[in-house]
Amino acid sequence: MTKEFQIRYQSDIVSSLSRRLMNDVVEEIFNYLDYDSLKNSEAVSVQWRDNIAYGKTWKKLLERNLRLSAEWREMLEILVLKWSLDSSVPKNYMHCRTLCKQVGNSVSKLRRNWLEGRHSKNEFTDFSQPEIESIFWIRGSLNFEMNKSWIGRGQRDGSIRFWNRWTLETSAIFQPLLLTNRLLGCNTVRCLQFNDDIVVASYFGGSICIWNVHTTELLQVLDEMDVANYESHYIPVNGLSLGGSPGNYWLLSCLSSPTEQDFVTLRLIKSPSEEIPIVHRIVLDQKLRVLQLLVNDTHVMLLISDTETKRDQIQIRSTASMEILKTIQIPYSEMGVFDYRKGLLLVGSRYEIQLWDTETAICIRSVRSSSSIVFVKIISDRYWVSCNTSGKVEVWDLKCALNPAHTRSVLLHQLDATNLHCPLLYPVVRADEYQIALIPCRAKDYSELHIIDFLQLDEKAPIDRPID
CATH class of the missing domain: 1.20.1280.50 (Monooxygenase)
Incomplete structure (x- = not known):
């Protein structure tokens, strides 16, 4: 002054x-x-x-x-x-x-x-694991999750390991109890979800384990295979979503098979140590495949691909009744991704990202990408983040995207999470208001975790040039 x-x-x-x-x-x-x-x-x-x-x-x-x-x-x-x-x-x-x-x-x-695109970059090498010649591991254990406190990831032996997100020190290990008389790789973690109270993991063998996040005590082992013919080789595919609030957690899971029908199951967790009832279970048409799912207190969302017509759709259902409220047709993608926040639906496909108003089922904004989109996330009320198969992370202006009068590009920054110059195998990405975390997933190479930190302390951190 x-x-x-x-x-x-x-x-x-x-x-x-x-x-x-x-x-x-x-x-x-x-x-x-x-x-x-x-x-x-x-x-x-x-x-x-x-x-x-x-x-x-x-x-x-x-x-x-x-x-x-x-x-x-x-x-x-x-x-x-x-x-x-x-x-x-x-x-x-x-x-x-x-x-x-x-x-x-x-x-x-x-x-x-x-x-401004200011950030620091960190590599967490202890996040990598020994190489395993197993397609189950390739498709499953590369997944990880994070919240404001922890980063969690499935391990080779089927356990779940937690790190303190900010110190990167091991915080806890959760041990499963799995049936062993099933397919090879049945102890491989397929999907992982957690909040401040419970940890939930699904396995290729069809089991779902639930732990107390504070004591690491195993509270429940649910068997998804009770609805399937064992010989059909059902496996959970993009199989878990955990939503709701303490005392009323919703657990949405999907059991899928390339030759049979998909089963979508909704459970209500009032007390994780007590019996967890099935509230709804639906069986989809044989030609429909669930690619991704999400649940919150009011809505269930299913990203479904039609294998015959090669068309994708988002089904928005009522959590209370599982009744279909809206169906939104979206571009076809072999591994579609979406995110939802406050009435906005963000969808990524092969070469396109679409922003939808779920109330009106109108596409507000559509932008093109040079590569297939493997991740999208709405960050607060200001931005959204996307990542493509090459590992390029892009930051977009959500406020401008919502403004019909804004005709210029809404792309703000392009960020390189890694310095790798080699083909990647579908990077796995998680993001929130503070960091973007990415596993590059090089083929047969269990890569370390790369972190883009927007809350960094280094005043000399890189500044990515804004996109004109």
Whole structure:
């Protein structure tokens, strides 16, 4: 802030009120400010700073933002996990001021980094595994999942290993109990889902295991093969989605076969240690194949491919009744992907990404890609991320995509997650507001985890040139 600016405000209303001993009024004025405004106000003069301290304005701002802003609450959680900060609001005002600035600066920095393409790159070599000559491993255990606390991945012996996402230290190992009298590779993890309470994994043998995330205790082993002919070689394909809230978790699974019908099963988990009832089970037409599925409190979404007509569709069903509410026809893809957030459906196919309004079933925006899309994800209300078969990650402007008047490209940045210059075998990608994580999946090479971090500390981190 310039000296002229400071001098100009030495005799402003705040100073006048303070001279008249009307500090309560000054306090109320500062209480209306947001983070950036309060930070700038503190730099105006010593008197302004003293008034802010007198009213304990930083403490009030922190408490208000943690109560009203999900962005601030999540950022505090991340800072606690990443840098071992104390998550409680300190009683000491100066400590409270410091914590508020740490959270506020991190929120501002994260927004700026996404907009400018600033990021750091990290490689997690301990994420790789010994080479296994098994098609089951190739198709299954390359998958991994992450949430704000952990990164999880299936291991060679069928166990699930968790790492602290921010320190990359091993956090927990979950051991399964599987039937062994089935197909070769039946102990290979096919799909993995977890939240703050439970871990769920499906296996090629048709079993689904559920653990307590905190104690690692195995709570349930569900047998999906009870609906199938063992000789039909059913295996879960893109078989799991876990949604809902504590006390009402929904578990959606799919048992699929290249020669028989697909079974889609919806279970309700009220208490994972008690019997888990099947709420709905549907059997699809033999020509239909489920490529991906998703469940939340209100909707079940199935990405289905018609093997006869070579057409794909998204079925939107009611979670309560499994009744089909809408069907959206989308471009054909051998391994279609989609994501859903707040009424927006993002679909990736061979050379195209489409953004749909699920309420009206209208395609809002369609963009082309040079390679087949293997991953899409809507990031907050500002961006979406995609990755193609070559491992190129692209960041798109969601707000511009939603604006019909915006006719220019909505592509913001192209990011290289790795420095590899070799063919990739369908990269596996996960992303959220803080990081994009990718396994390159080179053929017969169990690659390490590559992380693009938008919450990095290195001020010299690379800046990708915006796309014109």
